[in-house]
Amino acid sequence: MRTNLRDVTVYELRLAAPLAAFFAVFFVAPLLLLFVLSLQAAPDGGGYGVAQYVAFLGDAFSLGVLGSTLWLGVKVTALCLLLGYPVAWLHVRSPGWAKGVIMLVVLLPLLTSVVVRTFAWIVILGRQGIVNAALMDLGLIDTPLRMLYTEGGLVVALAQVQMPLMVLPLITALTRIDPNLADASAVLGAGHWRTFRKVTLPLSLPGIVAGCLLTYAAAITAFITQSLVGGGQMLFMPMYIYQQASTLQNWPFAAAISIIFLAAVLLVVWLFNLLGRLSRGYAQA
Amino acid sequence: MLLTRRNLMQTALTLGAMHAFPGLTWAQARPLVFATFTGSWEEAHKAVLVPAFRKANGNADMVLDPMLSVDQISKVKAAPGNPPIDVMLHDPGPALQAVAQGLVEPYPVEKSAHFKDLIPVAQDANGPAPFFQTVGLTYNPDTVKTPPTSWADLWRPEFKGKVGITNLNSTLGTGFLVEIAKMHGGSEANVEPGFAAIDKLKPNLAAVAANPGQLATLFQQGQIDISPGNFNAIQILKARGVPVEFVAPKEGAIAFKTTIHIVKNSPNRELAFKLIEAALSPEVQATLMDSPYLIVPTNSKVRMGGEIAKVLAKDQAELQRKFVFQDWAKINEQRAEWIQRFNRDIKI
Numbered sequence: 001m002r003t004n005l006r007d008v009t010v011y012e013l014r015l016a017a018p019l020a021a022f023f024a025v026f027f028v029a030p031l032l033l034l035f036v037l038s039l040q041a042a043p044d045g046g047g048y049g050v051a052q053y054v055a056f057l058g059d060a061f062s063l064g065v066l067g068s069t070l071w072l073g074v075k076v077t078a079l080c081l082l083l084g085y086p087v088a089w090l091h092v093r094s095p096g097w098a099k100g101v102i103m104l105v106v107l108l109p110l111l112t113s114v115v116v117r118t119f120a121w122i123v124i125l126g127r128q129g130i131v132n133a134a135l136m137d138l139g140l141i142d143t144p145l146r147m148l149y150t151e152g153g154l155v156v157a158l159a160q161v162q163m164p165l166m167v168l169p170l171i172t173a174l175t176r177i178d179p180n181l182a183d184a185s186a187v188l189g190a191g192h193w194r195t196f197r198k199v200t201l202p203l204s205l206p207g208i209v210a211g212c213l214l215t216y217a218a219a220i221t222a223f224i225t226q227s228l229v230g231g232g233q234m235l236f237m238p239m240y241i242y243q244q245a246s247t248l249q250n251w252p253f254a255a256a257i258s259i260i261f262l263a264a265v266l267l268v269v270w271l272f273n274l275l276g277r278l279s280r281g282y283a284q285a
Numbered sequence: 286m287l288l289t290r291r292n293l294m295q296t297a298l299t300l301g302a303m304h305a306f307p308g309l310t311w312a313q314a315r316p317l318v319f320a321t322f323t324g325s326w327e328e329a330h331k332a333v334l335v336p337a338f339r340k341a342n343g344n345a346d347m348v349l350d351p352m353l354s355v356d357q358i359s360k361v362k363a364a365p366g367n368p369p370i371d372v373m374l375h376d377p378g379p380a381l382q383a384v385a386q387g388l389v390e391p392y393p394v395e396k397s398a399h400f401k402d403l404i405p406v407a408q409d410a411n412g413p414a415p416f417f418q419t420v421g422l423t424y425n426p427d428t429v430k431t432p433p434t435s436w437a438d439l440w441r442p443e444f445k446g447k448v449g450i451t452n453l454n455s456t457l458g459t460g461f462l463v464e465i466a467k468m469h470g471g472s473e474a475n476v477e478p479g480f481a482a483i484d485k486l487k488p489n490l491a492a493v494a495a496n497p498g499q500l501a502t503l504f505q506q507g508q509i510d511i512s513p514g515n516f517n518a519i520q521i522l523k524a525r526g527v528p529v530e531f532v533a534p535k536e537g538a539i540a541f542k543t544t545i546h547i548v549k550n551s552p553n554r555e556l557a558f559k560l561i562e563a564a565l566s567p568e569v570q571a572t573l574m575d576s577p578y579l580i581v582p583t584n585s586k587v588r589m590g591g592e593i594a595k596v597l598a599k600d601q602a603e604l605q606r607k608f609v610f611q612d613w614a615k616i617n618e619q620r621a622e623w624i625q626r627f628n629r630d631i632k633i
Contacts, residue, residue: 061629119502126506127491146446148508149492149633232452233493235628243628246355247454248621249362249382 038255052256062240062257066264069220069237072155073268076219077212079159080166084211088170089200092177106167114161118225121157122148125229149231157229162218166211173207174200205279213272217265237261316346317556319372320357324498325517326374327351329578337572338563345556353496354379355454361388361548371551372560375412376456377613378620380544384411389546393558399565399584404601407583412546415564416573417581419597419608420460421538423514425504427528433511435534436465440486448489449500449509452631453624457497460539461513462623463611468536473615476623483631490633504529516597517580524577531596533607538597540608542583 039048056062091102109117124130125147132144147153177200185195223238230236235243237257245254321330331349339345352360354375361368365388375383383389394400394410407414422433428447433439439448451458466472466479491509494500497518503509504519505527516538519529545564547557563569570582579592581604589600598604 122502122506126508128507146491148506227495228499231492232454232495232499233631233633239495240628243454243624246353246359248624249355249358250621 034255035259037252038259040252040255043250043252052253053260055253056256056260065235065237065240066260069261070264070268072151072158072236073216073220075155076158076162077166077216079155080163080215081208081212083159084163084166084170085208088167088174088207091167091171092174103171106164106171109161110164114222114224115228117161118157118228121153121160121225121229125153125157148229149234151230151234154226154230154234158219158222158225161222161225162215165214165218169210169214170204170207173204173210177203202279206276209272209276209279213269216268216272220265315552316348317372317553317560318348318350318370319374319560320350320352320360320370321374322353323351324501325521325578326580328521329573329580333572333578334560334564334569337566337569338560341563342556342559345559347556347560354456358383358386358388362386366550367552368548368550370548371553371557373412373546373548375544375546376418377541377544377611378456378459378617380412380546381614381617383546388549390549390551390554392547392561396558397562397565399562399567402567402586403565403583404585404605406605407542409542409544412544413561413565414542414544414583415561415570416583417540417542417604418456419516419533419538419540419581420457420513421516421531421533422511423500423504423519423529423531424511425507425509425528426530428507428510432530432532433534434532436468436513436536438534439511439513440482440489444489444511446489446491447510448486449492449494449503449512450483450486450490451494451497451500451513453620453627454495455497456541457513457515459616459620459623460541460611462627463616464536464539464609473612474619476619480626480630487631487633493631493633501527517578520577520579533597537607537609540581540604540610541613 038052039050041047041049041051087102087106091099091106094102122129126132127144127146127148129147131147132141135141136144181199181203182195185199190198220236221238223242226234226236227239241254241257241261244250244257319330321327327349335347335349338347350370354373357370357373357375358379361370361373361383368388373383373389389411391410392400392412397413400408400413403413422436422438424433426432438444450461453459453462462476462479462483463471463473464479465482466476469478469482471478492499492503494503497515500509500512500514501518501522504512504522514531516531519531522529545561547554547561551557565584567582567584567586570580570584570587572578573580574582574587574589574591574593576592581593581597582589583601585601589598589604594600598607
């Protein structure tokens with residue numbers, strides 16, 4: 001009898017083999033090639049070593065580009081969280097028909113290409129754009145403000161473009177919270193704010209972590225939006241890599257920057273995951 | 286090329302078959318791929334050059350894959366044995382790089398019917414020049430009432446926050462830097478005065494575009510009113526009713542030849558040659574010279590007329606005389622350093 005029973009909790013690794021093979025060929029192998037290339041001393045060969053890494057890490061300007069890219073991601077993620085959380089909360093608390101409408105509004109941006117959305121932002125932020133025209137009509141400003149090609153404009157545009165990535169995990173996390181918990185908290189004498197702080201927010205932390213992770217990764221690598229709304233004088237890592245690889249044909253340095261960027265992003269992801277694990281402990285405590 | 290469902294299906298099936306039976310790929314060639322430039326050139330080539338080529342070559346299949354010169358080089362360099370492009374189009378800087386890196390096939394001059402008719406500077410055996418590009422000042426005639434006459438006008442106080450430039454990734458940006466360096470006593474070997482001048486331009490700068498194509502968007506949005514610009518790049522905007530005009534500054538507009546090359550190891554060498562022949566032919570060049578393309582011809586049998594004769598030069602000899610030609614071999618020597626420096630110094 002016992003021999004017929006299979007342990008259903010054992011992972012069947014073979015099922016993952018096709019995907020694993022796909023990743024090995026199309027992701028791991030190119031990455032290894034990239035790494036080997038980054039060890040070349042000069043674009044036309046000339047020995048192997050860590051010269052490219054030394055050049056990047058010893059250069060204040062390059063480190064500045066890396067720092068401003070990672071910082072840009074933080075700002076975009078914070079703005080997305082601030083604006084996205086109420087939307088997700090509203091979605092969970094709304095009646096059925098309103099849920100549909102909110103979901104449609106959230107998903108709508110995903111149905112148009114990121115290039116189109118970014119161009120819309122050029123129209124909105126321009127000197128004769130909607131924002132400037134409204135402010136001038138209201139008499140609040142005399143000359144148009146410069147918003148396009150500024151970091152503030154870029155953060156707002158990126159936040160809108162990446163918003164679904166934040167809202168969707170938040171909705172999932174908030175839906176999973178038992179509404180009776182909030183009622184119980186109210187019965188026990190907690191106000192709305194205290195209930196939110198002590199019950200809802202901690203329970204939704206896994207969703208916050210997942211949303212932040214997705215938004216962050218998407219924001220710092222958004223080549224199109226960064227170059228169209230940010231312009232040619234604001235240099236972030238994706239454009240830096242493109243410039244070195246294409247315009248300057250310096251593939252080893254471009255490869256080294258890519259690897260460093262990857263490592264920096266992995267570090268951030270690891271930090272987020274750590275937060276996620278801590279939050280799970282917190283939520284269950 | 287128009288993508289129909291049948292076309293797409295065919296391609297998908299062919300690709301599938303090539304994947305399943307890799308032996309097929311050896312004999313079965315892909316269609317000719319011509320990497321033209323984006324924007325005006327893509328539209329012009331799609332409308333004039335491609336039909337002329339197909340008509341002369343029994344409806345041979347070909348694909349336009351528009352991209353910047355530097356991206357063409359990257360793509361060919363990534364797979365030099367089996368390049369994904371057959372015909373490259375290059376500005377002078379990248380052309381020298383491509384030749385130096387051994388990515389181009391010498392043009393079979395003795396077989397060519399049109400090569401000998403090209404004006405002398407266009408006769409380059411590494412790849413002939415099918416047209417010239419010119420860079421001068423572009424401005425919005427609605428807001429700039431007195432047309433600018435000199436590069437120096439960009440520094441005038443009334444253009445505070447109205448000027449657009451591009452960074453040095455493009456021929457336009459680099460050519461402009463060299464030109465203003467020359468204006469202040471520099472040269473292709475010494476752009477120090479150019480950087481100093483751009484530094485003084487900062488209060489006037491509204492935008493540093495990442496590529497020349499963005500300048501067009503910025504004009505359309507009223508973000509900038511004046512910028513160094515490419516004569517051909519604005520023609521399509523103008524045709525669509527965007528208020529933008531070109532003027533050659535009195536110091537002389539910058540001109541450079543654009544060369545067309547057969548890619549080394551191309552599987553479609555013969556068709557590539559035929560396409561280039563079509564691009565050099567007087568018929569195609571004469572059509573491309575007309576509105577709305579206004580592309581400057583290099584074939585001496587084509588008489589310059591219309592808008593080009595009015596705005597730029599009445600014939601190729603005058604073009605040679607009036608325009609400024611820069612030494613791109615010299616520029617390439619230090620361009621990487623300039624780009625690094627521009628990254629660091631030009632922040633607005």
